[in-house]
Amino acid sequence: MGSEDVKVVSFWVSPFGKRVEWALKLKGIEYEYIEEDIFNKSNLLLRLNPVHKKVPVLVHHHKPIVESFIILEYIDETWKQYPLLPHHPHQRALARFWATSVEQKLGKAGWVAMATSGDEQERAVKEATEIMEKIEDEIKGKEFFGGKNVGYLDIALGWIAHLIPVWEEVGSIQILDPSKFPAITSWMTNFLSHPVIQDTLPPRDKMLVYYHNRKNNWPSAFRNSVKD
Numbered sequence: 001m002g003s004e005d006v007k008v009v010s011f012w013v014s015p016f017g018k019r020v021e022w023a024l025k026l027k028g029i030e031y032e033y034i035e036e037d038i039f040n041k042s043n044l045l046l047r048l049n050p051v052h053k054k055v056p057v058l059v060h061h062h063k064p065i066v067e068s069f070i071i072l073e074y075i076d077e078t079w080k081q082y083p084l085l086p087h088h089p090h091q092r093a094l095a096r097f098w099a100t101s102v103e104q105k106l107g108k109a110g111w112v113a114m115a116t117s118g119d120e121q122e123r124a125v126k127e128a129t130e131i132m133e134k135i136e137d138e139i140k141g142k143e144f145f146g147g148k149n150v151g152y153l154d155i156a157l158g159w160i161a162h163l164i165p166v167w168e169e170v171g172s173i174q175i176l177d178p179s180k181f182p183a184i185t186s187w188m189t190n191f192l193s194h195p196v197i198q199d200t201l202p203p204r205d206k207m208l209v210y211y212h213n214r215k216n217n218w219p220s221a222f223r224n225s226v227k228d
């Protein structure tokens with residue numbers, strides 16, 4: 001795959017960016033990684049993603065593709081080895097449904113649970129826990145959402161495995177009680193022990209410092225613009 005010109009513009013802790021790196025690595029595609037400062041955006045990012053001005057951006061043969069779920073589909077269609085989405089259309093539809101539903105519901109609730117306190121935090125923890133119950137039912141009895149291998153939905157939800165525990169520590173909250181969510185807990189262990197995932201995770205202590213800072217700056221100019 002050495003002749004492919006593939007670049008990933010991302011931010012070290014971006015859960016969206018990790019998806020792109022995981023997908024490329026699972027397929028054995030080499031890429032150049034370009035670190036972006038999302039607090040002081042480069043002209044490169046503004047040129048590559050003028051609509052959302054966000055990372056990640058995949059650049060394949062000088063053509064940018066943005067939005068992590070769209071990038072995952074592009075990667076899966078472009079490089080056929082190690083298919084990410086399930087084969088059957090209904091299974092594919094379900095994988096997309098869970099990916100986007102969890103993103104919309106848990107992304108916001110988890111972030112607010114970490115960053116706030118009092119009633120607002122309590123409501124957010126409750127909301128996040130309710131979504132976890134649905135995810136628990138989905139993963140029960142399986143090693144990965146993709147079956148025996150890490151697939152599209154594992155990549156889409158992978159941030160739960162490494163970010164939620166950090167958010168729990170920063171927010172002094174519990175969303176993932178292992179006794180309540182044994183199937184998610186064992187999926188997290190399986191996912192985090194996969195060599196590709198291990199290879200790309202940011203150091204936990206650096207993440208803790210970063211999210212403590214984000215929490216301390218909340219509410220602030222960022223209140224209406226959750227960055228990750």
Ligand SMILES: N[C@@H](CCC(=O)N[C@@H](CS)C(=O)NCC(=O)O)C(=O)O
Nearest residue numbers: 014016038054055056067068227228
């Ligand atoms: N829906 C986008 C979300 C991307 C996103 O929010 N990226 C964050 C970094 S983790 C970002 O670039 N934030 C900059 C900003 O919000 O201005 C995706 O899935 O790619």
